Amino acid sequence: MLIYLYCVTNKAPELKEIENLVDRLYFVEHQGLYAVVSKVKESEFDEANLKKNLTDFEWVRAKASIHEKAIEGVMKNACVIPFKFGTIFKTEDNLKTMLEEHLQDFQENLKNLEDKEEWGLKLYCDMEKLKSAIGQEEAEILKMEKEINSSSSGKAYLLKKKKEKLLDIVVNKKLNKFSQDSFERLSKHSIQTRINKLLPKEVTERKDDMVLNAAFLVDKEEVGSFIRVTELLTTTYGESGLFFDCTGPWPPYNFCNLSKEKPQNG
Amino acid sequence: MDDVITKSKDVTLLEILDRVLDKGAVVSGDIVISVADVDLIYIGLKVLVSSVETMERLRGAPILGAMQEPT
Numbered sequence: 001m002l003i004y005l006y007c008v009t010n011k012a013p014e015l016k017e018i019e020n021l022v023d024r025l026y027f028v029e030h031q032g033l034y035a036v037v038s039k040v041k042e043s044e045f046d047e048a049n050l051k052k053n054l055t056d057f058e059w060v061r062a063k064a065s066i067h068e069k070a071i072e073g074v075m076k077n078a079c080v081i082p083f084k085f086g087t088i089f090k091t092e093d094n095l096k097t098m099l100e101e102h103l104q105d106f107q108e109n110l111k112n113l114e115d116k117e118e119w120g121l122k123l124y125c126d127m128e129k130l131k132s133a134i135g136q137e138e139a140e141i142l143k144m145e146k147e148i149n150s151s152s153s154g155k156a157y158l159l160k161k162k163k164e165k166l167l168d169i170v171v172n173k174k175l176n177k178f179s180q181d182s183f184e185r186l187s188k189h190s191i192q193t194r195i196n197k198l199l200p201k202e203v204t205e206r207k208d209d210m211v212l213n214a215a216f217l218v219d220k221e222e223v224g225s226f227i228r229v230t231e232l233l234t235t236t237y238g239e240s241g242l243f244f245d246c247t248g249p250w251p252p253y254n255f256c257n258l259s260k261e262k263p264q265n266g
Numbered sequence: 267m268d269d270v271i272t273k274s275k276d277v278t279l280l281e282i283l284d285r286v287l288d289k290g291a292v293v294s295g296d297i298v299i300s301v302a303d304v305d306l307i308y309i310g311l312k313v314l315v316s317s318v319e320t321m322e323r324l325r326g327a328p329i330l331g332a333m334q335e336p337t
Contacts, residue, residue: 005295047297054303057310061279064286068277084290088297098293109291122280196284203280213284247281253289 001039002046003089006070007080007251008099009034010110018073021066028092030099033106036074037095045088071251079113081106082251105258115220116191118255119248121230123179123212124204129241131171138170178242179212182233189226190216194254208243215254223249 012027013036019025024039043049053059064085071082089095099106135141144163148156187193196213204210218226230246237244277286287307292298 002297045297050297050299051303051306054299054306055310057307060287060307060310061282064282065277068282068286082290084292084299085286086297086299087293087295090296094296098295102293199280199284203283205279250285251290253285256291258291258293
């Protein structure tokens with residue numbers, strides 16, 4: 001059997017509510033750190049089999065859900081360092097060696113994460129809706145509209161083209177301004193922030209475009225204010241086609257800064 | 267507000283790809299999923315994701331968005 005690592009915490013984790021998620025979920029203690037692990041089969045998780053299974057997305061989806069749920073369960077009662085999916089050890093000794101190597105690192109991270117939560121904001125934009133909202137209120141566009149209506153068909157055609165071009169520019173400018181403003185207002189209620197890469201529609205399973213993907217580390221006492229800001233932003237920008245998908249609390253996937261960790265891609 | 271996730275919900279494909287598979291603390295375990303292995307996940311995902319452009323975006327190739335990662 002192999003040992004699959006979910007998370008590390010600094011107090012004895014309560015596993016009762018999540019022990020049905022997987023076989024043999026337990027923790028390994030080392031110097032005041034508790035690693036939440038489960039025994040997994042070589043036939044699923046050794047190098048060769050893992051590589052094979054990674055190409056099966058339904059397998060990945062099922063295992064990744066277990067990974068997330070196990071960590072969320074532990075997180076209810078303790079501060080956690082969540083590990084990346086598929087961190088596996090051959091023996092308990094090897095796991096303890098790793099804990100020993102990162103002892104200070106883990107303790108510092110856990111201390112920094114104490115009483116804080118990760119929240120995510122994925123901002124989407126219905127470009128057509130934004131376009132029409134701007135088209136109806138932007139003075140310059142309205143002026144051109146008037147001009148088009150009072151022009152001969154030839155001139156109107158050219159003006160229309162010019163208007164479309166201008167509208168695209170204004171739409172982009174506004175979208176930038178709106179997302180910048182949203183990010184900044186939420187940042188004021190956060191301790192750390194991170195901007196991640198935008199994901200395509202196949203993954204978001206939405207019709208509108210993702211225009212901002214950000215993570216925020218929020219003090220527990222500030223969470224109420226943070227959520228209120230997202231509601232306020234929805235009121236402010238919802239009519240313009242923006243949709244604020246705010247989720248949390250997440251395990252702090254985006255805010256574990258191990259000193260040996262390679263910089264991650266944004 | 268309705269948009270705030272409830273914990274009973276299943277983890278979405280989006281969050282699996284954005285968080286569980288992409289982020290989290292990285293240590294040198296005996297077996298870890300390397301950058302090259304992540305490509306295997308995308309091969310498995312191909313049934314869901316059709317275009318080359320989309321795959322490039324998932325792999326983290328630079329894309330133009332409303333905001334870029336601050337440097």
